[in-house]
Amino acid sequence: MKILLTGANGQLGHELARSLRPLGELVAPARADCDLADLDQLRAVLRSVRPGLIVNAAAYTAVDRAEDERALAIRINADAPALMAQEAGELGAALLHYSTDYVFDGNAAGAYAETDTPAPLSVYGQSKLAGEQAIAAAGIRHLILRTSWVVGLRGNNFLLTMLRLGRERAQLRIVADQHGAPTWSRTLADTSAHLLGLALAGGAPWWERHGGLYHLTSQGCTSWAGFAEAIFSAAGMGCEVVPITAAEYGARAPRPANSRLDCSKLMALCGPLPDWQTALAGCLSSADASKGLVPD
Ligand SMILES: NC(=O)C1=CN([C@@H]2O[C@H](COP(=O)(O)OP(=O)(O)OC[C@H]3O[C@@H](n4cnc5c(N)ncnc54)[C@H](OP(=O)(O)O)[C@@H]3O)[C@@H](O)[C@H]2O)C=CC1
Numbered sequence: 001m002k003i004l005l006t007g008a009n010g011q012l013g014h015e016l017a018r019s020l021r022p023l024g025e026l027v028a029p030a031r032a033d034c035d036l037a038d039l040d041q042l043r044a045v046l047r048s049v050r051p052g053l054i055v056n057a058a059a060y061t062a063v064d065r066a067e068d069e070r071a072l073a074i075r076i077n078a079d080a081p082a083l084m085a086q087e088a089g090e091l092g093a094a095l096l097h098y099s100t101d102y103v104f105d106g107n108a109a110g111a112y113a114e115t116d117t118p119a120p121l122s123v124y125g126q127s128k129l130a131g132e133q134a135i136a137a138a139g140i141r142h143l144i145l146r147t148s149w150v151v152g153l154r155g156n157n158f159l160l161t162m163l164r165l166g167r168e169r170a171q172l173r174i175v176a177d178q179h180g181a182p183t184w185s186r187t188l189a190d191t192s193a194h195l196l197g198l199a200l201a202g203g204a205p206w207w208e209r210h211g212g213l214y215h216l217t218s219q220g221c222t223s224w225a226g227f228a229e230a231i232f233s234a235a236g237m238g239c240e241v242v243p244i245t246a247a248e249y250g251a252r253a254p255r256p257a258n259s260r261l262d263c264s265k266l267m268a269l270c271g272p273l274p275d276w277q278t279a280l281a282g283c284l285s286s287a288d289a290s291k292g293l294v295p296d
């Protein structure tokens with residue numbers, strides 16, 4: 001079976017390229033050859049590759065910039081997945097897609113379940129929700145995995161930002177009134193492959209029964225400030241974390257105060273997920289760490 005993987009150069013896509021290899025023949029075009037902002041090109045790629053499975057790890061992920069680039073964010077995060085779902089219907093293909101905790105407004109008291117109503121605060125969150133809704137409405141075999149606070153030793157993420165800033169500054173002011181679960185890109189990729197393995201073995205009845213929306217994050221939760229402290233402690237760095245409010249930080253895009261996602265639906269199918277501290281330790285000690293990303 002041919003698997004079309006988009007976004008293979010991103011933090012999740014890079015891990016997926018490894019995790020998905022045992023499942024089929026992987027086709028992972030470069031961004032220039034499969035630009036999600038160019039719907040005609042995307043359609044042509046889908047019709048020429050004719051995959052049995054589409055895995056969409058490409059997205060517009062610049063949360064603050066999206067406030068000023070609404071049309072582009074919507075095209076990449078909503079219109080392109082909608083086209084993928086439509087073409088998957090024509091091809092008889094399945095679609096695996098990723099979404100975010102930022103579809104919620106963060107006002108809930110506890111962790112969000114898949115059945116809770118989204119109410120995104122930001123353009124990024126709105127664009128991701130529109131993508132989810134288009135796929136769910138297409139009537140195709142699909143999985144949508146909502147995750148949160150993704151980190152890895154590649155690309156742009158909070159972990160690498162802290163490792164960089166922590167080297168340059170003695171003290172950092174970090175938001176302490178937003179809570180969520182930092183999730184390692186490798187956990188996401190390996191769990192995705194596990195889920196797809198079950199789907200491929202189970203065929204149509206599996207999709208009937210188990211297809212749809214899942215929450216998939218590390219277990220436990222912390223604040224961005226708590227996460228930064230754990231990063232500096234694990235990396236042996238002395239940078240002091242000064243807790244501040246999101247209002248004091250003043251980011252361009254609003255973010256949910258509560259990003260916690262209840263993953264029990266997914267864990268019933270795939271087994272337990274690691275807590276965020278274990279995920280952080282695994283990430284920092286993974287092979288790339290030896291290349292000097294983590295200071296002595
Ligand atoms: N990062 C996070 O904290 C979270 C991410 N998610 C979701 O997880 C998924 C993966 O995100 P993540 O790996 O972290 O994101 P990254 O930003 O690391 O990677 C995104 C990938 O998409 C590619 N891309 C961007 N625009 C286009 C385009 N127009 N056409 C084709 N490719 C494009 C990028 O290409 P290039 O390498 O050339 O820039 C990159 O390879 C996304 O759906 C995201 O919304 C959900 C929750 C948290």
Ligand SMILES: Cc1cn([C@H]2C[C@H](O)[C@@H](COP(=O)(O)OP(=O)(O)O[C@H]3O[C@@H](C)C(=O)[C@@H](O)[C@H]3O)O2)c(=O)[nH]c1=O
Nearest residue numbers: 061063100101102148149150158161173174175224249
């Ligand atoms: C760099 C920095 C950030 N922050 C705060 C701002 C913000 O509230 C929080 C995280 O900021 P970042 O911009 O790193 O992360 P952000 O882009 O908000 O990360 C999000 O990305 C998208 C793609 C998702 O889907 C989300 O799950 C989430 O991971 O940390 C500080 O308080 N101090 C700092 O020095």
